[in-house]
Amino acid sequence: MIKNKVTADEAFKHANAHMISFIAADADFEEWKEASIDSKPLELYDPTGQKLYHQFSVYKDNNIIGRIYIGADKQLGASVQLISFYPKPFDATEAMKKSIEIAKNECPDGSIESTKMVVYDYPAIGAMTVVKDKTTGYEHRIFVDAYTLDIVEDEPATETESGIWSIYEHRLKNGTEENLKDWQKSDQLTKYIEQEATDKGIDINVPITKDKIQKLIDDSVIKLVTSKTLNVPLYGQEASDYCAAASGKMIAKYYNVDHTQTHIYEMMDEGGVIDDQIYYYVTSIFEGGLGKTGTFDDGTPIFSQLKSKINNYRPVVSLIPGHVRVCRGYSDTGVGFILFED
Known part of the structure; x- marks a missing residue:
């Protein structure tokens, strides 16, 4: 449903506000002080085709020190779905290029329907190209791991073997009512921190200095966070x-x-x-x-x-x-x- 979709701009606000709350409450985020978030996320999809995450990169001194994954659908639950520290780099363009290349080689008579970056085996990321057989209409999926550029067989994951599976469906299997409530809580926290920061003349959309973080903490703006x-x-x-x-x-x-x-x-x-x-x-x-x-x-x-x-x-x-x-x-x-x- 469109009403449950989260735009990139909305996701960016959530990423910034939650980063501040984590920095204030959790020593693991000490290195994130004076870091900034790239406002242009990488869009990640589920193997089912559903848009899954807005992946934001966190930079400090021109180096990526983390990534924040904001759910692209409110039905997934809390807006922050995943945070990684000092993530292994990958080139999305190269992964998609490799996926298309393999698709053309394996299905020379097929038509390429789409190529997207996907979370194919949570939290593993890769490129997925969908090729449609012009004769039968059957669609083939070609997966390439984003880090190794190796082809990943389109076989379902099991309890003991990795493979392709849907984290989107996994998140929704117990219903969406509680998930939507969790998203609302995330949204309330985001708006609260954003408003309190604005009232104190702090723009949370730019790198937050240690002094400004301390001001927010001292003024009890984000003491509601425990860790x-x-x-x-x-x-x-x-x-x-x-x-x-x-x-x-x-x-x-x-x-x-x-x-x-x-x-x-x-x-x-x-x-x-x-x-x-x-x-x-x-x-x-x-x-x-x-x-x-x-x-x-x-x-x-x-x-x-x-x-x-x-x-x-x-x-x-x-x-x-x-x-x-x-x-x-x-x-x-x-x-x-x-x-x-x-």
């Missing part, structure tokens, strides 16, 4: 299918236990399903696990539960189709934001 972050170390996965093992190593190290990713991978029986991953966490340290016998699987956690875990110094493992990551913190602006190690 907590656990000191969970970040480890990159050592093999393409080691995301569960890498997450396990992060949590193990947090509890001062040293296990290699290979050891964890084997303990998890290759980390294929949830029960195998839980086995590592509940098995005693003497037997090679972490000894966290209270570990359990909750397929539908709510923010208050995750917040409680973090407040009690317990990091949480999060699973999405074909991928595992660690939740190590949160920010609460009235809408909950989870901080992941990924």
